[in-house]
Amino acid sequence: MSWVTLTIDGQTIQVEEGKTVLEVARENGIHIPTLCYHPALEPYGACRLCVVEIIRKGWSSLHTACTHPAWDGLEVKTNSPLVRDVRKTIMGLLLSRCPNVPIIQELAAEYGITAPPFPVEDPTENCILCGLCVRVCNDMVQAHVLNFSGRGVKRQVGPPFMEKTRQCIGCGACTSVCPTGAIEIVLEEAGVYQAKPLGPTAAIYVPTLQAVPRVPVIDTDSCIRFRQQDRTNGAIADACGACQMLCEANAIDFDQEDEFLDLDVGAIVVATGFEMWDATKLSQYSYGKSPNIITGLEFERLSNAGGPTGGEILLADGRKPERVAVIHCVGSRDHNAHEYCSRICCMYSLKQAHLVRDKTGAEVYEFYMDMRAFGKGYEEFYERVQEEGVVMVRGRGAEVEVLPSGKLRVTGEDANLGKLVAADVDMVVLSTAIEAPHDASEVASLFGLGRTPDGFFAEAHPKLRPVETNTDGVFLAGCAQGPKDVPDTVAHAGAAASMALALLGKGEVTISPAIAYVDEQFCSACKTCISLCPYTAIGFVEADNVARVNEALCKGCGTCVATCPAGAITARHFTDAQILAQIEGLFRIPVIEIPNTQYPIPDTQLPPTKESNHER
Amino acid sequence: MSDNGKFEPRIVGFVCNWCTYAAADTAGISRLQQPPNVDVVRVMCSGRVDPVFILKAFAEGADGVIVSGCHPPGDCHYNSGNYKTFRRMPLIERLLEQYGIEKGRFHWGWISGAEAPKWAQLTRDFTEQVRNLGPLNWKRMFASKEE
Numbered sequence: 001m002s003w004v005t006l007t008i009d010g011q012t013i014q015v016e017e018g019k020t021v022l023e024v025a026r027e028n029g030i031h032i033p034t035l036c037y038h039p040a041l042e043p044y045g046a047c048r049l050c051v052v053e054i055i056r057k058g059w060s061s062l063h064t065a066c067t068h069p070a071w072d073g074l075e076v077k078t079n080s081p082l083v084r085d086v087r088k089t090i091m092g093l094l095l096s097r098c099p100n101v102p103i104i105q106e107l108a109a110e111y112g113i114t115a116p117p118f119p120v121e122d123p124t125e126n127c128i129l130c131g132l133c134v135r136v137c138n139d140m141v142q143a144h145v146l147n148f149s150g151r152g153v154k155r156q157v158g159p160p161f162m163e164k165t166r167q168c169i170g171c172g173a174c175t176s177v178c179p180t181g182a183i184e185i186v187l188e189e190a191g192v193y194q195a196k197p198l199g200p201t202a203a204i205y206v207p208t209l210q211a212v213p214r215v216p217v218i219d220t221d222s223c224i225r226f227r228q229q230d231r232t233n234g235a236i237a238d239a240c241g242a243c244q245m246l247c248e249a250n251a252i253d254f255d256q257e258d259e260f261l262d263l264d265v266g267a268i269v270v271a272t273g274f275e276m277w278d279a280t281k282l283s284q285y286s287y288g289k290s291p292n293i294i295t296g297l298e299f300e301r302l303s304n305a306g307g308p309t310g311g312e313i314l315l316a317d318g319r320k321p322e323r324v325a326v327i328h329c330v331g332s333r334d335h336n337a338h339e340y341c342s343r344i345c346c347m348y349s350l351k352q353a354h355l356v357r358d359k360t361g362a363e364v365y366e367f368y369m370d371m372r373a374f375g376k377g378y379e380e381f382y383e384r385v386q387e388e389g390v391v392m393v394r395g396r397g398a399e400v401e402v403l404p405s406g407k408l409r410v411t412g413e414d415a416n417l418g419k420l421v422a423a424d425v426d427m428v429v430l431s432t433a434i435e436a437p438h439d440a441s442e443v444a445s446l447f448g449l450g451r452t453p454d455g456f457f458a459e460a461h462p463k464l465r466p467v468e469t470n471t472d473g474v475f476l477a478g479c480a481q482g483p484k485d486v487p488d489t490v491a492h493a494g495a496a497a498s499m500a501l502a503l504l505g506k507g508e509v510t511i512s513p514a515i516a517y518v519d520e521q522f523c524s525a526c527k528t529c530i531s532l533c534p535y536t537a538i539g540f541v542e543a544d545n546v547a548r549v550n551e552a553l554c555k556g557c558g559t560c561v562a563t564c565p566a567g568a569i570t571a572r573h574f575t576d577a578q579i580l581a582q583i584e585g586l587f588r589i590p591v592i593e594i595p596n597t598q599y600p601i602p603d604t605q606l607p608p609t610k611e612s613n614h615e616r
Numbered sequence: 617m618s619d620n621g622k623f624e625p626r627i628v629g630f631v632c633n634w635c636t637y638a639a640a641d642t643a644g645i646s647r648l649q650q651p652p653n654v655d656v657v658r659v660m661c662s663g664r665v666d667p668v669f670i671l672k673a674f675a676e677g678a679d680g681v682i683v684s685g686c687h688p689p690g691d692c693h694y695n696s697g698n699y700k701t702f703r704r705m706p707l708i709e710r711l712l713e714q715y716g717i718e719k720g721r722f723h724w725g726w727i728s729g730a731e732a733p734k735w736a737q738l739t740r741d742f743t744e745q746v747r748n749l750g751p752l753n754w755k756r757m758f759a760s761k762e763e
Contacts, residue, residue, distance in 0.1 A: 448693055450634070453730045470634055470693055514660065534695040557694035558664030562704075574660055580672050583628060586655045587676045587755075 004072040009079065021076055022050055022065035032065050032078050033087070033107060035094075035179045036130030040242040041139060043067045046130045048090050049107070053077040062086060084111065092117040098125050101180040126182035127157055133174035133183055141173050141224050142239040171224045173240075204243050209306045215251075218243075225254060267473045267500035270457060271493065272443055274479040277331040277338065277433040285330060285430055286400045290408060291316035293400060293428045295330075296348055303355050313359050313427075321362045321426035325410040326353055327397035328368040331433030338433050340454045343483040345431035346372045350382055352429055353390045364390045365423050367397035367412045375487060393421060400428050434483050447474050456482045467496040472509070475499050514573040515554040516561055520546040522568035529560035529569060625679035625746040627654045629739075630669060631727075632662040634693035635686035638729035648736035651743040654682065661685065663697030667708045674717060677755040680746035682738070683724040691728055698726065720745050721752065 002017050008025055015024050020043060025032050035047040043066040050065040055075040062082070077083060088111040095108040096118035108114070129148070134157060137146040145159050145168045159165045175183045203222035206214060220226040229237040237254065244252040276297055279287035287293050292315050294302065305311040315321050326349045331337040346368065353364045371392075373382040386392060395413040403409055403424065411422045436455035437443075444451050448471040450458035457480050460468040467475045477496035478489040503509070518529075518538075523546040530538045530547060537553035538560060540546075549560075549569075558571040567576070631637045637658050643650060659665055662685025673681050683705060685698045692698040705724040712722055723742055727735050 445689070445691070448695070450638070450691075450729045458729060532700065534697065555694060557661035557697050558659060559661060559694070559697050559700050562664050562666040563700070571660070571664065574664060576666065576668070579657060579659065579666075579669055582657055583669065583673050583676050583678075586628060586657075587626065587678075 004070055006070055006072065006074040006076065008076040015070055017070075019070045020066055021052060021054070021063075021068045021070050021074070024070045025065060025076070025078060030078060033110075034066060035103075035107075035128060036132055037066045038132055038136070038177055040245050041132065041135045041177075044131050044135060047094070047128060049087060049094075051083060051086050051090070053080045053083050087111055088113065094128055096120055098128055098180060099123055101126050101128075101182075103180060104128070126180050128180055128182075129155055129157065130179060131157070132177045132179065133157060136173045136177045140240045140242060141169070141171055142228065143167055143169050143171070143224075146174060169224065169227065171227075173224070209304075218252075218254075266504045267475065268447065269475045269477050269493075269496045269500055270443065270447060270449065270469075270480050271477040271496070272437055272440070272480045274434040274456075274483070275437045277435045279330055279430050279432050282331065282334070282337060284399045285327065285397075285428075286402055286408075287430060290402045290406070290428075292321075292406075292408060292426060293402075293430065295430050295432045296345065296352065297432070299352050299429045303352070303359070311359075313356055313362075315426055319426075320360050321356070323363045323365070323423065323425040324353075324356050324360075324427045324429065325365045325367060325397065325400075325408070325423055325425040326429045326431060327400070327410065327412075328366065328431045329396060329433075330430040331435075333369060338435060338454065340483070341372065342433040343372070343374075344434065344485045347375070347378055347381070347485060349429070349431045350385045350390075354381075354385050354388060357385075357388045357390060362426075365393055365410070365425065366390055367393045367395060367410065369394075369396050375485065393423075395421075434479060436480075440480075447471055449474065449476075452482070454482070456480065467492060467499050473500075473503060511552060512556055514556040514571065515551055516549050516556060516558065516569050516571045517551075518547050518549055519568045519570065520544065520548070522566050523547055524566045524568070526565060528563055528565060532559050532563050534559070623747055623751060625653055625743060625749075625751070626677060627680040627682060627739075627743060627746060628673040628678045629654050629656045629682035629684065630659055630662070630665045631656055631682075632664075632685040632693075632697070633658055633660045635691060635729050636662075636684035636727045636735065639727045639732045639735040642729070642732035643736045646732055648732060650736045650739045653743045653746075654739045661692070661694050661697035663692075663694065663700040665701065665704075667704065667711070670708055670712075670722070674712075674721075674752065674754050675758065677752075679749070679752045680721045680723070680742060682742060683722075684727050684735075684738075687726040687728050691726070717752065717754075718749055720749050 003014050004017050005012060005014050006024070007013070008021070008028065008030055011028065011030070013024060013028055015027070022032055022034065022037060022043070032050045032052065034050045036044055037050065045064040045067040048064060051062050052065045053060055053076070054063050054068060055077070056071070056073065065076070065078070091104070091108040091111045092113050094104050095113055096116040098104050099116045099120050100123055131148070134146045134148060138144055145165055146157055148155055148157055150156050159168065170185060172185050175185050203224070204216050204218045206216050218226070223240075225237055225240045228239040241254070244254065276295065279285060279295055285293070287295070301307045302309060303311055303313055313321065328345055328349055332340065332342040332345060349366060349368070353366055356362050356364050371382055373379045393412060393414050395415045397410050397412040399411045401409040401411070407424045407426065408428050409422055409424050410428060411420060413419070414421045436451070440451065440455060440457070443449070444457060447469070449469050452458045457469065457476050459466050459476055459481055460470055466481070467477065469476060475496040477493040478484055481492065484492060525540070525545050525547070527540055527547065530540055534557070535553045535555055537550045537555070538547050539550060541548050556571060558574055561569045561571040561576070570576070631640060637656070640656055662683060665683050670681050670683070683701065685701050686692045688698045688702060701724065709719070709722060713719065723738070727738065
């Protein structure tokens with residue numbers, strides 16, 4: 001790598017060979033205005049704004065900094081009177097073409113131009129023909145939708161014949177690079193969620209502000225490189241790559257794949273969490289019909305300082321809401337959805353009401369059935385929120401209607417007043433239920449877990465063994481077992497971790513005594529049991545010509561016992577003799593006569609007492 | 617016969633520890649209405665139910681028998697015990713038919729730990745079904761032969 005030395009605005013700079021004057025200037029904090037430059041794209045020299053005076057071997061000439069290589073011995077002047085003069089002319093021409101673009105107006109003002117110096121042909125023109133969109137569409141995205149057409153004054157940018165094309169994948173790269181905001185993406189697909197204010201994140205992002213490790217991830221469903229790979233069935237993957245190109249640490253690896261790790265472990269904690277219930281399932285809440293009807297989770301995103309509005313609570317059109325309704329129990333405690341209480345909604349709804357009051361001062365109406373402020377300090381918070389002026393309406397919000405004006409009408413019964421009430425609001429927050437993940441049944445069969453009727457995983461005992469499951473060594477933590485708020489989840493997870501550690505720390509496991517054993521005298525060596533044992537706990541001992549049970553592996557299901565043709569296997573605590581005696585015993589219970597009893601009257605073999613001489 | 621002259625059948629239920637027994641337990645805890653005619657014999661797995669148990673129950677005087685385990689596929693605590701039930705029960709069903717025991721006196725199926733109402737419903741329906749079939753009297757039959 002050879003080094004070159006050049007001077008920019010009197011500053012002597014030594015850089016590696018192969019860079020452009022613009023790059024060198026930027027790296028050293030020297031500002032050169034540009035419109036058509038993007039670090040991820042090949043320089044193009046279209047806008048001419050980065051023009052600089054370059055003196056080489058005593059000869060002075062004007063060049064665009066973005067395309068001029070940084071040669072050894074160059075002297076560059078980025079702000080000489082000549083340069084300013086030329087830029088002023090360029091800005092005058094640009095302003096005359098696009099008189100109403102803010103960034104052009106600002107730049108022109110910097111060079112002392114306030115009005116277009118040349119006749120304006122079309123005051124609505126926004127495109128400066130810089131070609132950024134064309135380059136990004138062809139070089140990076142490789143969708144090849146945009147290009148120049150026409151020559152001279154008729155030159156324009158657009159898809160072939162300026163018509164809608166299916167080739168456009170709607171990635172939005174052109175809009176994001178366009179310096180003047182001349183390109184608008186129109187989402188034509190119905191039901192696509194509006195871009196504001198809860199719009200999509202970029203295809204590469206840090207999952208949450210608190211993410212550990214704090215590294216970005218690529219959303220392969222949105223990333224145009226991965227989409228291209230999908231379209232071509234993996235044959236081509238050379239689109240975009242802007243993140244890889246710009247990452248100075250070379251940390252982006254597109255070939256990384258999900259890995260499956262085989263681990264030998266002694267205990268497993270199942271903490272698969274929950275999913276939010278889909279609010280479109282109850283149509284009376286009109287979720288999806290207005291961008292201002294949002295779920296509690298969407299509200300969290302909206303009020304998050306790292307969110308799309310920087311934490312401001314705004315309506316879809318950017319206004320501040322004046323009235324907000326929060327509807328509790330959407331999908332919970334409802335025979336048409338989930339019958340259980342989701343537990344967390346009351347408190348997060350109150351918190352959100354508090355945030356709305358705090359950030360916007362809007363009126364807040366809480367439509368609630370019962371206020372379940374169950375935790376430590378929760379009741380006090382409920383009182384505080386009431387003192388902040390949140391209006392509590394006791395009664396389930398029955399319906400949300402989108403009025404033609406765009407306002408939302410929430411109707412419900414106020415059980416305290418005993419009459420129907422309605423509120424016209426700007427924003428509705430639906431406190432949606434939490435539910436078991438859609439693939440919980442697969443996880444359940446994988447670990448041999450039971451599930452309670454609400455769909456969450458069943459603990460071994462609701463009171464005494466809340467983190468254990470019926471499968472040894474598998475524990476539950478958090479909402480996988482049922483709806484929980486944060487303190488409860490932390491406590492539950494702590495219990496699960498300590499149960500797992502207690503199991504591992506002992507160094508030995510206690511097995512159930514209720515297991516099977518083979519009476520070797522009777523074993524006929526037919527090996528039927530061996531093929532049936534689900535745990536491969538029965539082995540055949542060639543030397544003795546008998547089957548033998550490995551006591552550490554046997555779980556005591558008794559399948560082999562029921563199968564053994566010779567009756568040589570016995571299940572401890574569930575022996576044939578015990579069960580048969582149990583059956584016999586069932587029919588030998590002396591019956592104590594109770595008038596009008598519904599108890600069955602058995603045939604009794606015991607000496608008949610005075611009261612029990614009934615005949616069938 | 618009970619006091620009101622209505623025939624009260626005796627039914628034995630062989631239920632697995634992890635699913636149907638749990639369901640029956642929950643049904644009791646939840647105070648679901650169930651007839652007292654069903655007596656439950658707990659086994660660790662429905663795959664443990666030896667056909668002999670079923671015959672023994674009938675021989676001892678049962679009018680009906682229920683065998684119930686975990687739902688296939690995958691619910692079985694022992695991975696595949698319910699599959700063995702699945703293969704065995706049709707055979708015992710045919711055997712019972714040959715012995716002259718009506719089909720309606722034997723029920724086998726699946727009830728998961730979460731299906732307490734299903735257990736309660738089964739006991740109600742099955743008791744009614746067996747009641748309509750009347751007493752089996754296998755025991756007396758054997759007794760008279762021995763004499």
